[in-house]
Amino acid sequence: MTITFTLDPVVGPSLCEGILELWVDVSNAGGAVGFVPPVTHDDVRPSLDEHLVGVADGSRRLLVGHDGAGAVAATAFLVRNAHRLHRHWLWACTVMVHPRHQGRGLGRDLMAATEAAARSIEGIDAIRLGCRGGFGLERFYASCGYKEVGRVPGAVRIAPGDDRDDITMLLPLL
Ligand SMILES: CC(C)(COP(=O)(O)OP(=O)(O)OC[C@H]1O[C@@H](n2cnc3c(N)ncnc32)[C@H](O)[C@@H]1OP(=O)(O)O)[C@@H](O)C(=O)NCCC(=O)NCCS
Numbered sequence: 308m309t310i311t312f313t314l315d316p317v318v319g320p321s322l323c324e325g326i327l328e329l330w331v332d333v334s335n336a337g338g339a340v341g342f343v344p345p346v347t348h349d350d351v352r353p354s355l356d357e358h359l360v361g362v363a364d365g366s367r368r369l370l371v372g373h374d375g376a377g378a379v380a381a382t383a384f385l386v387r388n389a390h391r392l393h394r395h396w397l398w399a400c401t402v403m404v405h406p407r408h409q410g411r412g413l414g415r416d417l418m419a420a421t422e423a424a425a426r427s428i429e430g431i432d433a434i435r436l437g438c439r440g441g442f443g444l445e446r447f448y449a450s451c452g453y454k455e456v457g458r459v460p461g462a463v464r465i466a467p468g469d470d471r472d473d474i475t476m477l478l479p480l481l
Contacts, residue, residue: 308375308408310381311373313371313373316369318369322371327355331351338406339439340401343465370417370424383417385424395433397435398435402421415451432479433479433480434453436448438476441471445476460472
């Protein structure tokens with residue numbers, strides 16, 4: 308299936324609902340995007356609203372992928388830093404591909420589109436992201452050119468007795 312990526316789409320109710328649906332489905336399939344399953348739409352909505360406030364005030368950029376049927380299939384948010392000493396790099400957050408599309412190269416396409424978006428922003432020298440240990444995600448990001456540059460042992464508590472490392476990945480753009 309062909310996926311069409313759009314940077315800075317017009318954010319209306321149907322796009323918001325589509326992203327919410329994606330985020331809930333990815334989380335309930337065990338994806339590492341800020342939640343531990345099971346989650347409901349009401350659990351996830353405040354986190355989406357936070358992203359959308361940032362999109363509205365220009366501090367975050369939204370990259371969205373739509374499938375051929377017009378459904379939201381993938382997202383990444385590019386988050387600028389407010390701190391004056393960190394403004395030369397940004398965070399990639401909420402990187403996700405719908406479970407029905409995973410494993411077919413779309414994740415790599417999403418990261419290529421994320422990189423292109425970051426390169427189009429003046430003064431951005433690197434993309435940084437954080438991921439949970441134990442999901443193999445560092446191997447996925449490494450396949451997209453990112454390098455592991457930090458790891459905080461046990462910083463992510465999935466459940467009592469199940470702590471995972473918080474891994475920092477970096478893609479220099481210079
Ligand atoms: C992580 C994710 C974005 C990858 O998307 P995808 O479409 O499944 O990935 P691709 O098909 O493009 O895979 C690209 C490569 O990464 C590998 N890969 C993908 N997910 C992987 C994982 N979890 N662990 C190890 N390797 C992985 C693939 O095997 C492939 O390698 P290959 O080319 O050598 O075969 C997707 O699985 C997802 O949305 N997961 C749930 C949300 C999530 O955890 N996001 C990460 C937030 S930090």
